[in-house]
Amino acid sequence: xxxxxxxxxxxxxxxxxxxxxxxxxxxxxxxxxxxxxxxxxxxxxxxxxxxxxxxxxxxxxxxxxxxxxxxxxxxxxxxxxxxxxxxxxxxxxxxxxxxxxxxxxxxxxxxxxxxx
Amino acid sequence: xxxxxxxxxxxxxxxxxxxxxxxxxxxxxxxxxxxxxxxxxxxxxxxxxxxxxxxxxxxxxxxxxxxxxxxxxxxxxxxxxxxxxxxxxxxxxxxxxxxxxxxxxx
Numbered sequence: 001x002x003x004x005x006x007x008x009x010x011x012x013x014x015x016x017x018x019x020x021x022x023x024x025x026x027x028x029x030x031x032x033x034x035x036x037x038x039x040x041x042x043x044x045x046x047x048x049x050x051x052x053x054x055x056x057x058x059x060x061x062x063x064x065x066x067x068x069x070x071x072x073x074x075x076x077x078x079x080x081x082x083x084x085x086x087x088x089x090x091x092x093x094x095x096x097x098x099x100x101x102x103x104x105x106x107x108x109x110x111x112x113x114x115x116x
Numbered sequence: 117x118x119x120x121x122x123x124x125x126x127x128x129x130x131x132x133x134x135x136x137x138x139x140x141x142x143x144x145x146x147x148x149x150x151x152x153x154x155x156x157x158x159x160x161x162x163x164x165x166x167x168x169x170x171x172x173x174x175x176x177x178x179x180x181x182x183x184x185x186x187x188x189x190x191x192x193x194x195x196x197x198x199x200x201x202x203x204x205x206x207x208x209x210x211x212x213x214x215x216x217x218x219x220x221x222x
Contacts, residue, residue, distance in 0.1 A: 106159055
């Protein structure tokens with residue numbers, strides 16, 4: 001059974017940083033691109049970032065470009081999202097999803113709250 | 117940047133057909149996916165590559181994509197289909213979502 005388990009969310013002050021993790025189970029992790037999507041409270045889905053199967057190619061939404069990074073560790077079957085210079089409008093539930101052109105499986109999400 | 121437009125809401129009576137549209141520039145030239153999201157739950161893929169269904173999704177869900185509009189159709193809508201639905205396309209290596217449509221089964 002495919003499972004994606006996010007962790008690392010929490011309350012962070014404006015200007016702070018956070019690293020989200022997504023542990024993958026039930027499939028060959030190195031065969032798939034991975035994607036992060038966020039959803040602000042009461043709002044729609046917003047793509048954040050994607051990383052290719054090998055980790056060589058990474059892509060970011062304009063809203064986080066320049067203050068975030070994405071990486072993956074195949075030895076741990078885990079993908080990471082580093083968020084820096086956090087702002088109030090980064091407050092959202094951050095989902096990890098498998099693949100890129102279509103998001104076939106989703107985790108339960110990690111809540112990030114940016115507030116002083 | 118590329119944009120996808122969905123109606124904010126659609127209402128349907130039980131047993132009837134719900135039609136949700138998603139429009140974007142030359143959308144018919146791209147693959148479109150659809151996701152269902154119920155309150156408090158993660159999104160679920162219901163249609164991919166315009167009209168393909170994951171094996172666990174009921175046959176009453178179907179999709180099409182032509183010109184500038186993609187459509188998700190729910191035939192014989194059931195109360196359990198009440199949810200938010202999002203279209204998604206892939207453009208220049210970025211993932212683009214529509215704003216979402218709330219389907220209410222009256």
